Amino acid sequence: MAISTGHEDHESLEKAAQHMRVVLVFVLLGFVTIWLLCVGLIWHLRVNRAGALRGNAEAAKKVILPAYEPVLFVLAIINGIYIVFLGVTLPTDYFNVSISPAIFESFYGGNQFMFVIVLVLMFEKSLSFPAIKRVVGVSLLLSYYPILYVWIVTTFDRPDQRKEFALGLQFVHGLQTLPYVYAFIKPPSRATKRIIRELCFAATVFTLVTILVVVLALNPKTADVSHHIVYVILCWIIFCPLVVWRVLKADTEYWRGVGQRACALQDYFQHENGLSERVSSKGLHLLIEMNRRFVLDFAYLELVQELGVGSKSTVFQGTLKMKTHVAVKAYSPTSCSDDVVAAFSHEAAMCSVLNHPNIVKFHGMCVAPPTICLVFQLCQGSLADTLKNQARRRTVHPDRQQLLISIGQMLDAARAVAYLHSFSPPFVHCNIKPSSFLVDAECNVQLSSFGESRCVTNAERRTVIPKANVPILEEKQFAIDSPMGTTESQIDSIWSFHIEKNSTEYTAPEIIEQGDQGVYGEAADVYSLAITMWDILHPTGDKFPQTNGDHVQVIEEILHGERPRLSNSTPLRLRGIIQRSWHRDPGLRPSAKQVVIALEDVQEELCSRLVLDLMSDLGEYSSVVSESSTGSTGAYHTFPGALLVDRLIDRRFVRCPAEAIRVGNALMDSSVLHHIDHSRSFENCATTRYYFEFDISHPAQESSSxxxxxxxxxxxxxxxxxxxxxxxxxxxxxxxxxxxxxxxxxxxxxxxxxxxxxxxxxxxxxxxxxxxxxxxx
Incomplete structure (x- = not known):
C-alpha cells in the first residue's frame, strides 16, 4: 500500500513537472516573440530611416520616432536575459524538483514590463534622454514590486498560511491594474484614445486572467481548469506585442501631426492672452494655412554636426532627404506640450509666410521629440562673424572695392527690413543686429531670427512732417505724408520686449525709455538697421568707447543723443542716410524703403565708377568677347561671367569668387550689367554671357559740338x-x-x-x- 502511494506521488510530481515545462515553454515563446518584435522594430527603424533620408515617402511613413530606439533596446535586453536563462535551464533538471517563487514572479513581471513601459511613456510630455531613463526606472518599479512581497512571504514562510499569502499576492497583482483603469477612463493626450484603450484592455485582461488562474489552482476541484487557462494567457501574451507596436506607431503619427495642430492653437492663445492679431496681408488664417504646408516629417531630417549653441536653442548642420544641406535650429524644451509647440510655431509661421531673396529660406518645421526643429537654408555664417573676420585681416589692398561690398551688405539688410515692413499691417523684426543676419555662399546677406518678430497693431495714425534741408531725402522727394511711426506695436505680455545686454546698442531710444510698455514700430527697426550699417562700415570700431562696455552707460549715452562716430572717409550721402536713420525722433527717420532707395543711389554711383575701370581692362581680352544680338537696337559685345570674376580678383577689387559674384549682382542691380537674355542673376560661369549697358565698342552718337x-x-x-x-x-x-x-x-x-x-x-x-x-x- 505504501509502495502504491509512493508510486502515485512520484507520478503526480512527474506530471506536475511536465506541466511546468510546458508552461515554461509557452513563457519562453512569449519572451522570444517580444524580443523578435523589438529587434525587428530596431532593424525596421534603421532601414526605413535610411530610405526616408533618400527622399522615399513610403519609407518615411514607416519610420517610428528615433526616441523609441533606447526603449526598444531596453525591452530587447530584458527579454533576451529571460530567453538565455530559460534556454539554458529548460534542457536541464533545474525545474524538475521545484521553481523559486521569486523567479516565477519575475517571469510575470517581465511580461508586465512590456505593457507598463509603453503606458508610462504615453504619460511623459517629453521624450528626452533623461525622460526615457525616468520612464524605464518607473516601469521597472511598477512591474517588479510584487517580487518584494514574494520575498517577504518566502522568508517568513508558514505552511498553514500559504493559501492566504497566495491570495495576498493576487491582491498585489490587482493593484497593477489601477494605472490601466485610469488610462482607460482618461487616456493621455498622445497616440489615439482608442489605441491606448486597446493597450489598457490587453494588459488588464492579462492581469485579471492571471489572478483567476491562481484562484482556480488553489481549489483542487478547479485545478485542472486552471491549466487550460494558463495556455490561453500565454497565447494572449504572444499576440500582445502587436498592440504595443500599434501604440508606438500611433504615437509617431501623433508627433508628426502635433506641429500642424500647434499652428491652429495660435488662434486660441491669442484669444486667451489678449494678443493682437498677427496677420499677413490676407489675415491670420492664411498665415496658419501656409505654416501647415511647411511641416516636415522628422524621417527626412538628419543632423550631422553642431554649429553653435545659443541661449534658447542649438544650431546643427544637417541634410534634408540626403541632398539638401540645411541649418537646423533645434529647441529642447523641458516639456513638449501643445502650448510649447504653439510658442515655437510663432517663429515658424513668420518664416513660412516670408519669401524674399534677403530673407533666409525656410524649409519647414519639424517636431521630433525631444526637440522642435526649424529648418533653414545653410549659410556660411552670420554677418557678425563676417565682420569679425574682416577686422582680423590687418592689410587691405588699396584697390579693394570695400565700400561697394559694404554698400551691398547694407542694401541686402535694408531690403530685408523693407520687405517685412511692406506687409499691411507691417511686420517688425524687433531684433535687428549683425548676428541676426546670415551670409550665404555668394556673400548675400539674409535676415533670420524671427522669434521676437510681431505684427504692428492698427493704432491711430500720426502724421509727422520731417525736418527740412535733409539732402538725402530732398533729392529723392521722399513721401512726406508717410513718415515713420505711423503704425505701432504694443508690447504684449507674452511677447514682452526685453533688452539684452548685447543688444542695447541696437535698441531705439524710445524703446529704452518706455521699457515693457513701449511702442515698437517700424522706426525702431530702422534705428537698429542704422547701427548695423555703422557696424558694416566700421568692423573694428567701438560704438561708445567712453563707456568701456558698461551696459548702463551705453543706455545713458543713447538717451542723451550720442551716436557712434562715423569715419571721415564715409561718403556724405551715406553719412546722411545713416544719421537720418538713427534720428532721436522716430517720426523723422526715413522708412526702410526710403533707405533702400538712397542706398541704391550710392551703389549705382560706385558701380558706374567700377565699370569705367573694368571696360578698359576687358577690352584687352577681345579674343574672348564676341558680338551678339541682345534684343536691343544696337549690338553689344558680350563676355562670360567667369572672365569678369577673374578680372575682379586679378585687379584685387575683391578677395574671392564669392565676393566677385556679389559685386557682379550689384552691377546687374544697378542696371549697368545685363545678362544676354535678361533671365538670370550673375554667375561665375564660362557659358553665361553678359554685356555692359554702355559698351566700349557701342557706336557713339555724339555731335561734333x-x-x-x-x-x-x-x-x-x-x-x-x-x-x-x-x-x-x-x-x-x-x-x-x-x-x-x-x-x-x-x-x-x-x-x-x-x-x-x-x-x-x-x-x-x-x-x-x-x-x-x-x-x-
Whole structure:
C-alpha cells in the first residue's frame, strides 16, 4: 500500500513537472516573440530611416520616432536575459524538483514590463534622454514590486498560511491594474484614445486572467481548469506585442501631426492672452494655412554636426532627404506640450509666410521629440562673424572695392527690413543686429531670427512732417505724408520686449525709455538697421568707447543723443542716410524703403565708377568677347561671367569668387550689367554671357559740338543729354564729367517712378531731367 502511494506521488510530481515545462515553454515563446518584435522594430527603424533620408515617402511613413530606439533596446535586453536563462535551464533538471517563487514572479513581471513601459511613456510630455531613463526606472518599479512581497512571504514562510499569502499576492497583482483603469477612463493626450484603450484592455485582461488562474489552482476541484487557462494567457501574451507596436506607431503619427495642430492653437492663445492679431496681408488664417504646408516629417531630417549653441536653442548642420544641406535650429524644451509647440510655431509661421531673396529660406518645421526643429537654408555664417573676420585681416589692398561690398551688405539688410515692413499691417523684426543676419555662399546677406518678430497693431495714425534741408531725402522727394511711426506695436505680455545686454546698442531710444510698455514700430527697426550699417562700415570700431562696455552707460549715452562716430572717409550721402536713420525722433527717420532707395543711389554711383575701370581692362581680352544680338537696337559685345570674376580678383577689387559674384549682382542691380537674355542673376560661369549697358565698342552718337567723351556718350543716359539744350544746362561743369557719369545711375533711380520706355530709349520728363542734371552738377 505504501509502495502504491509512493508510486502515485512520484507520478503526480512527474506530471506536475511536465506541466511546468510546458508552461515554461509557452513563457519562453512569449519572451522570444517580444524580443523578435523589438529587434525587428530596431532593424525596421534603421532601414526605413535610411530610405526616408533618400527622399522615399513610403519609407518615411514607416519610420517610428528615433526616441523609441533606447526603449526598444531596453525591452530587447530584458527579454533576451529571460530567453538565455530559460534556454539554458529548460534542457536541464533545474525545474524538475521545484521553481523559486521569486523567479516565477519575475517571469510575470517581465511580461508586465512590456505593457507598463509603453503606458508610462504615453504619460511623459517629453521624450528626452533623461525622460526615457525616468520612464524605464518607473516601469521597472511598477512591474517588479510584487517580487518584494514574494520575498517577504518566502522568508517568513508558514505552511498553514500559504493559501492566504497566495491570495495576498493576487491582491498585489490587482493593484497593477489601477494605472490601466485610469488610462482607460482618461487616456493621455498622445497616440489615439482608442489605441491606448486597446493597450489598457490587453494588459488588464492579462492581469485579471492571471489572478483567476491562481484562484482556480488553489481549489483542487478547479485545478485542472486552471491549466487550460494558463495556455490561453500565454497565447494572449504572444499576440500582445502587436498592440504595443500599434501604440508606438500611433504615437509617431501623433508627433508628426502635433506641429500642424500647434499652428491652429495660435488662434486660441491669442484669444486667451489678449494678443493682437498677427496677420499677413490676407489675415491670420492664411498665415496658419501656409505654416501647415511647411511641416516636415522628422524621417527626412538628419543632423550631422553642431554649429553653435545659443541661449534658447542649438544650431546643427544637417541634410534634408540626403541632398539638401540645411541649418537646423533645434529647441529642447523641458516639456513638449501643445502650448510649447504653439510658442515655437510663432517663429515658424513668420518664416513660412516670408519669401524674399534677403530673407533666409525656410524649409519647414519639424517636431521630433525631444526637440522642435526649424529648418533653414545653410549659410556660411552670420554677418557678425563676417565682420569679425574682416577686422582680423590687418592689410587691405588699396584697390579693394570695400565700400561697394559694404554698400551691398547694407542694401541686402535694408531690403530685408523693407520687405517685412511692406506687409499691411507691417511686420517688425524687433531684433535687428549683425548676428541676426546670415551670409550665404555668394556673400548675400539674409535676415533670420524671427522669434521676437510681431505684427504692428492698427493704432491711430500720426502724421509727422520731417525736418527740412535733409539732402538725402530732398533729392529723392521722399513721401512726406508717410513718415515713420505711423503704425505701432504694443508690447504684449507674452511677447514682452526685453533688452539684452548685447543688444542695447541696437535698441531705439524710445524703446529704452518706455521699457515693457513701449511702442515698437517700424522706426525702431530702422534705428537698429542704422547701427548695423555703422557696424558694416566700421568692423573694428567701438560704438561708445567712453563707456568701456558698461551696459548702463551705453543706455545713458543713447538717451542723451550720442551716436557712434562715423569715419571721415564715409561718403556724405551715406553719412546722411545713416544719421537720418538713427534720428532721436522716430517720426523723422526715413522708412526702410526710403533707405533702400538712397542706398541704391550710392551703389549705382560706385558701380558706374567700377565699370569705367573694368571696360578698359576687358577690352584687352577681345579674343574672348564676341558680338551678339541682345534684343536691343544696337549690338553689344558680350563676355562670360567667369572672365569678369577673374578680372575682379586679378585687379584685387575683391578677395574671392564669392565676393566677385556679389559685386557682379550689384552691377546687374544697378542696371549697368545685363545678362544676354535678361533671365538670370550673375554667375561665375564660362557659358553665361553678359554685356555692359554702355559698351566700349557701342557706336557713339555724339555731335561734333558735344563735350562728352566717346565712352560717356555710349552710355544711353548720357547720350540723351548730349543735345545743345542739355549741354547748355551743364555749361561750366565739364571738369566734373566723370563724376557726373558715375552719378547718372542715381538719376535713373531717382526718376524711376516717372520713367517711360520707348523701345530701348528711356525718356525722362523735362522737369525731372533738368532737376536731375542740377542735382548731379
Amino acid at each position: 558735344s563735350s562728352l567723351s566717346q565712352i560717356e556718350l555710349s552710355m544711353p543716359m548720357l547720350a540723351r543729354c548730349s543735345s545743345p539744350a542739355r549741354q547748355s544746362a551743364m555749361h561750366g561743369h565739364a571738369v566734373m564729367l566723370h563724376v557726373i557719369v558715375a552719378n547718372w545711375g542715381s538719376v535713373l533711380s531717382a526718376s524711376r517712378p516717372l520713367v517711360s520706355v520707348d523701345g530701348n530709349r528711356i525718356k525722362l520728363p523735362e522737369s525731372q531731367l533738368e532737376n536731375s542734371c542740377y542735382l548731379l552738377c
